[in-house]
Amino acid sequence: MNSSLLLGVAIGIAIGCASIFLPYFSDRNQGLNEGCSLLPHRHFWLYSKRVLTPGGIMSAAVEINGGHIVSIVHQNKTPKQTKRAHVIDYGNAVIMPGLVDVHVHLNEPGRVEWEGFVTGTKAAAAGGFTTLIDMPLNSVPTTTSKEAFDMKVDAAKGRLFVDVGFWGGLVPENALNNTAIDELLQAGALGLKSFMCPSGINDFGQTNASHIKEALRILAKYQRPLLVHAEIPQPSEDEKTDMDISERRMYSTYLRTRPPSWEEEAIKILIAVSKDTHFDGSKDGAHIHIVHLSDSSVSLDLIKEAKESGARISVETCPHYLVFSAEEISDGDTRFKCAPPIRDVLNRERLWKALKDGHIDMLSSDHSPSSPALKLLEAGDFLRAWGGISSLQFGLPVTWSYGQQHGLQLEQLSELWSQRPAKLAGQHKKGTIVTGNDADIVVWDPENEIQIGENYTIYHKHPITPYTGKHLFGSVITTFVRGNMVYENGSHASTACGVPILAV
Numbered sequence: 001m002n003s004s005l006l007l008g009v010a011i012g013i014a015i016g017c018a019s020i021f022l023p024y025f026s027d028r029n030q031g032l033n034e035g036c037s038l039l040p041h042r043h044f045w046l047y048s049k050r051v052l053t054p055g056g057i058m059s060a061a062v063e064i065n066g067g068h069i070v071s072i073v074h075q076n077k078t079p080k081q082t083k084r085a086h087v088i089d090y091g092n093a094v095i096m097p098g099l100v101d102v103h104v105h106l107n108e109p110g111r112v113e114w115e116g117f118v119t120g121t122k123a124a125a126a127g128g129f130t131t132l133i134d135m136p137l138n139s140v141p142t143t144t145s146k147e148a149f150d151m152k153v154d155a156a157k158g159r160l161f162v163d164v165g166f167w168g169g170l171v172p173e174n175a176l177n178n179t180a181i182d183e184l185l186q187a188g189a190l191g192l193k194s195f196m197c198p199s200g201i202n203d204f205g206q207t208n209a210s211h212i213k214e215a216l217r218i219l220a221k222y223q224r225p226l227l228v229h230a231e232i233p234q235p236s237e238d239e240k241t242d243m244d245i246s247e248r249r250m251y252s253t254y255l256r257t258r259p260p261s262w263e264e265e266a267i268k269i270l271i272a273v274s275k276d277t278h279f280d281g282s283k284d285g286a287h288i289h290i291v292h293l294s295d296s297s298v299s300l301d302l303i304k305e306a307k308e309s310g311a312r313i314s315v316e317t318c319p320h321y322l323v324f325s326a327e328e329i330s331d332g333d334t335r336f337k338c339a340p341p342i343r344d345v346l347n348r349e350r351l352w353k354a355l356k357d358g359h360i361d362m363l364s365s366d367h368s369p370s371s372p373a374l375k376l377l378e379a380g381d382f383l384r385a386w387g388g389i390s391s392l393q394f395g396l397p398v399t400w401s402y403g404q405q406h407g408l409q410l411e412q413l414s415e416l417w418s419q420r421p422a423k424l425a426g427q428h429k430k431g432t433i434v435t436g437n438d439a440d441i442v443v444w445d446p447e448n449e450i451q452i453g454e455n456y457t458i459y460h461k462h463p464i465t466p467y468t469g470k471h472l473f474g475s476v477i478t479t480f481v482r483g484n485m486v487y488e489n490g491s492h493a494s495t496a497c498g499v500p501i502l503a504v
């Protein structure tokens, strides 16, 4: 045999072997970045008797390849394991879209002692969240310029266990500067966020109607939303400046300082502003999203009316407004301090009704922790403590457990936590289990009982939370982000392979 023939035979054998083993190799290795996933496969099937799809909950197998959902097969049996694709049979556990939280304060760079990309996204993964959208405060600098935005994205690289997008900040300093806003949006901000009252952070000032109107003009062009903390301080008759600590410890004092009229006034102005946002003949208009609605009375009625008359307005509420009530908050227990405040039981029950009836579009955590000292737990001073509740990891079991008592179906819960928030953030490949979408999935057991406490690992930077001691239903088994198994039963992937999501 001459040498060229020998070479030909050798190549032939090599190709033959490769084609026999190629499917196996490609499954194990193609696109697989060591450490990103607890599962050494890129091509696999997830099977369970309860897969939540837009067509309902069904017994099905979901095929995942290269980070995407490539098929969904309605079947009553687990698929056969092949050399090409690995199969995980989750039995009766629920397979549903990973949760998307559009309102999280990760506080990095600059205030990593409050929370951070690593701790926050590990908590998210353990709670079944696959995408977070980070607020432009309380990091240092606040995300109000292109430079600050680029710093934020740089700080996030290699530190994310789930995917994270970013809202830019709208403040008086940039609101009337079209170039600055353009640059922020071109850098990749998914939309803007502003406050109509003091934010608690010095370099994030409050905006007025003119600032908001000017920003909406630019946002409409990009078709990205403006998120607004809708409270405007109202003059009050019993405003006292000389309260002693015993008065400042009372929850009723704090509640009186931020009445529903603050929310009402802001929402009235936003509705008025939103009426004419069809700038330059644009037919879609700008989108205003009201964050963390607490008042379910006049404020909610105003929103309902505006929506009925065609305004492009959406609204979120948070688990703490749905679970707790003013009546049960002990004086001095500043773990419950947030803004707007948690109101009475009647208010809470009306929020549930609005959620069930579809008047509230989505849920978000408003996870806004601080370092423990700032919560002033010892003094219990409600007026001076940091306002913000730490809760990111518990969103799913909390809203499922209390939602069940209020007749909320699993399909509705998934719309509120995944489908609608993904849409708000412009993430059309996320939020639903459909062919072609990112394989962002949570597998969980809705019947399993847990207690937030000693035997429950909290991954937030600080464990301080008003949910401590709560008995809940629902435990997360596995979380997949773009096909990477980033969390399973108490373990995270060794490498942080979540990516910063930039608007294009």
Ligand SMILES: NC(=O)N[C@H]1NC(=O)NC1=O
Pocket: 105, 137, 138, 199, 200, 201, 229, 337, 338, 339, 340, 366, 368, 387, 388, 389
């Ligand atoms: N700055 C900040 O995170 N504030 C948040 N905390 C809170 O309770 N409401 C908010 O808007």
Ligand SMILES: [Zn+2]
Pocket: 229, 291, 292, 339
């Ligand atoms: Zn807010």
Ligand SMILES: [Zn+2]
Pocket: 103, 105, 135, 366, 368
């Ligand atoms: Zn917030």
